[in-house]
Amino acid sequence: MKTIERIPTGIPGLDEMIRGGLPVPSITLVAGEAGTGKTTFCNQFLCKGAEQKEPGLYFMISGGAPSLVFKFASTYEFVKEDYFCREIHYIDLGEAAEKTKGTLDLLDLIQSKITEFQSKRVVMCNTSELQEILEGDYRRFLIKLARTIKDMGAVSLITGETGPGYPYPADIAHIADGIILLHNTEVNFMRRRSVEVLKMAGTPHMSGKHALDISAKGLTVYPGL
Amino acid sequence: MKTIERIPTGIPGLDEMIRGGLPVPSITLVAGEAGTGKTTFCNQFLCKGAEQKEPGLYFMISGGAPSLVFKFASTYEFVKEDYFCREIHYIDLGEAAEKTKGTLDLLDLIQSKITEFQSKRVVMCNTSELQEILEGDYRRFLIKLARTIKDMGAVSLITGETGPGYPYPADIAHIADGIILLHNTEVNFMRRRSVEVLKMAGTPHMSGKHALDISAKGLTVYPGL
Amino acid sequence: MKTIERIPTGIPGLDEMIRGGLPVPSITLVAGEAGTGKTTFCNQFLCKGAEQKEPGLYFMISGGAPSLVFKFASTYEFVKEDYFCREIHYIDLGEAAEKTKGTLDLLDLIQSKITEFQSKRVVMCNTSELQEILEGDYRRFLIKLARTIKDMGAVSLITGETGPGYPYPADIAHIADGIILLHNTEVNFMRRRSVEVLKMAGTPHMSGKHALDISAKGLTVYPGL
Amino acid sequence: MKTIERIPTGIPGLDEMIRGGLPVPSITLVAGEAGTGKTTFCNQFLCKGAEQKEPGLYFMISGGAPSLVFKFASTYEFVKEDYFCREIHYIDLGEAAEKTKGTLDLLDLIQSKITEFQSKRVVMCNTSELQEILEGDYRRFLIKLARTIKDMGAVSLITGETGPGYPYPADIAHIADGIILLHNTEVNFMRRRSVEVLKMAGTPHMSGKHALDISAKGLTVYPGL
Amino acid sequence: MKTIERIPTGIPGLDEMIRGGLPVPSITLVAGEAGTGKTTFCNQFLCKGAEQKEPGLYFMISGGAPSLVFKFASTYEFVKEDYFCREIHYIDLGEAAEKTKGTLDLLDLIQSKITEFQSKRVVMCNTSELQEILEGDYRRFLIKLARTIKDMGAVSLITGETGPGYPYPADIAHIADGIILLHNTEVNFMRRRSVEVLKMAGTPHMSGKHALDISAKGLTVYPGL
């Protein structure tokens, strides 16, 4: 039985559930409905790295300046202003995708950025937007993206929207080594947050839903609650 | 932790739920079924601005003269007749969209109107109608619209229809910083109104459903009820 | 707060629910499953006008001579035989739609008929049939239809089919100022009729389901039951 | 209030529910899942006519010789062998539809057969099969079929399949003056048959589900049970 | 009332439910989810014929040598090794379908095999696979197949997959004279098998679900349990 290298997510309680952190290399799908904390999860993951001087990359597709994403995130205590553009780089993939229109060019861009910043922590946000732009190439792009990221030894989070009737986007799930679900379920007119590790390759993990809180400290998981 | 500039919605009770108002700049999706008060929400938001001499824009797509929208709204007490065409401008985007047929022209028009009237408050009504007209360009239009509005420092409401089985239009949700749901749920042959802030970037907000009343005063929220 | 001109629907009890009648001008979607009384609702609306010498128009699309629609309606007491072709005109839009195949020609025809008969009350039946004939132009047709009817100062009812899983046709709902639902729900092997005003622009209205009876007198609503 | 001419369906109990029979002219959709008795309903309707020397037509689309349809029906007591090809004519529309491939030719054939046999009772079985063959013309075919049949003064039954989630085929329902549903619901591992008149133009009818039995005598309805 | 010729299915208990057996000629859809015993049903039907020296045909589409189908079936006691290629012939229709690519050629092949082996009992397995190969011709193929089989006086079983939400394939149901459902329902973490005759032309049959057992003897039905 081999020991697998891991890096902490930076989310208190979650690392306990997965034997200390995410495997290196690996791709983890973070899925949940709007408002479940996916973006905060990703920023917290990158800030944990930044705290340890590990450079991080945040690839985004949808609209709004990268600085704004950071500004909204900065209401959380774990964000330090000098991380921005030093330890953590926000890159708008949407513009590049429209210009190149080619899967290979896009993979080249991602690969060159990871090389440039020597990033071990890579976030891909709103990846499903690429489905519209890449069309028939989308799934093949995902398969190659997975290979690229893992061949470079990086640990990547890919966010995924959840809709009524499907718990996570199936096409991203296919290429993911891990799947983490963020729930915000309505129980008797109240919302109750929880986190669930559905799958984590090479990692005996705790199963079921565990209480999740989102405060000024970001996400905190209470395993067993 | 940064402080984020905010403007009040003008809806009593709602601003308490979101730390004083909507972030500047930002885009908020206001979603709900027919008859839940989306149009009234938007007019109330613009009239709150007009009261403070902030110019507002109401982009509409569907049929009927702009004056009629205002006339129907004017049954509410918060509407003052002299707001019309002075503080609040109703612009029919549908005609422009059909003539130009180009995403870029449409964005130009929106941008030029925001510049012309120096509007900080911008409402986009029935945006999903553009889906038919712009077709394959629709999602890219939304991504660019989000960038345009936020680059201009405006605060925008975009209304979205809710259908059975999906709580909000996913494509608008993807570009929105905030999502507010208006419910009108049937409970024992009675209708019960409520409002729910599902997501608000950079804003620790109250979660769950809160009682909503619609009267001659417009929408009133009772947080905690 | 302005006062809005209204005309009575002619359905006892319903006018009480909507402050005396439908706003002038406006478009109201009357939606329900087969057998809920949509056609009777429309005929009752036109006969109320005919009684007061207001000319009415009934645009139909589906098969069967206009005289037959009137003949089936004539089993109701509110129908007087001499209304037919004098106060109320039944016009088969289906044939015209197939011949012209153009949205503009069809709108011209509708407009010219409203002008010819000076109709304030206009019914559009089985409008969704036009979806097949107009195809990609259908939604744009609806938007322009709404503008035309309201610019002419008319009050229009548009009927809409309800299917399992959707309470009303979304595309017609988008252009409607009001939405009235007719229910015929199965409760313990019994059918129970009710009416519900889901939305009525410029009209503070009673919400929820109210008992509905269909007899030889046509529809009667019992608000509060 | 006019009196509408009616003809009996031949199904004991059902005629009581609809004021003596089906209106002349009219089209009634008979819908139900496989095994609910739609074919038997239609044969019983034609045999009732044959008994009174009223010639009937049974248009069929699916496979198997017309004689076989009659042979299977002949296990019921109401079928007399000498009706076949004398009072009741079975015509395979499927072959004609494939040859002509034109909506107008098909309508011509139907019209000429109704004229040839002077049929007041006309059954159309498995009409939805034409959807495949006529494709985009299908709905227009239905609209014209309705007009043709009613202009000729005939009373027609059109059978329709029911699937899980939709109680009747919407496109046929749109052109029908009446809708009769045949249920065979599973209650506690038992099947329970019932009939329901959902709609009948010009006919104040009993609503709700009423017990239905299928025996060697064919369908029998017990109104009120 | 005519007497209809019938042949036994060979399944103990089932023949009692349908007045002694399947009508000659006729087509019966045998539908059920994976693992409900459809293939065993068909082999049992053919072996019953083989026992009485009636030659049978088993048309298959999916992969694997015909001998393997027989080998897997041969774990049942009703299979005698010398039936194979003598009384029962397994014919792979998939290869022929791909070569000919024509509906008519395929029907010719089926017809010639029925003639060659003088088969009264004909099984068609995995017919829905032809949907992919024949595409737009599939439904017309089914209609003609039904006519061919019945014109030749054969009794045919066609197997059909059941999925969540639809109890049988609608297109095969349309051409079938009989429909038999095989259930394997989960009740309190246990599976419970049952059989149900949903429809059988010319055959007053027992309705509802009846207990079904699958053992080394094949299928056994316990009517009334």
Add this chain to the structure above:
Amino acid sequence: MKTIERIPTGIPGLDEMIRGGLPVPSITLVAGEAGTGKTTFCNQFLCKGAEQKEPGLYFMISGGAPSLVFKFASTYEFVKEDYFCREIHYIDLGEAAEKTKGTLDLLDLIQSKITEFQSKRVVMCNTSELQEILEGDYRRFLIKLARTIKDMGAVSLITGETGPGYPYPADIAHIADGIILLHNTEVNFMRRRSVEVLKMAGTPHMSGKHALDISAKGLTVYPGL
């Protein structure tokens, strides 16, 4: 009644449920949602063979080096490091599929690998990814794959994703001789694992759900629990 040759799965408890093991030759679909243990099931099956010096093949499609799949698996006790590339060979079918783009070439590759390594145990992982690449040829590929594998006398596992509303991929189920479902059902905020043999050709098997545990020893089934 013939005796069918079988090989053990290597999963304690499961072989008891299916009379000692999987039939030779045969194809078994192993279906379940993400995180139910499909990959572990397959590795355990191959390691059982490797333990007995039976060479195994693991065809994979999605991204990441084959060595990584083995590395993640190696946290289980049943994996011995020297199996890799000696007894068990991981082959990336995705790259080959993109290069050849032909169904026949792909089948040739699979066939040549089975021949080269004399593999009796063959795993196909994420086969549904081929659907995108092979498009219209996908189902025909599956049919031929089934024939190829069985003609070579191999025993194959094909993994299949399960989504909400469908328990297994229908197209793979059609060509499978056996179907094994892995469940991870939520019961009162807890997850409960179970295994179910839905179908196994030529194999009288235990039905219903049986408790499943996943630990460092891999999958263990407790039949009867």
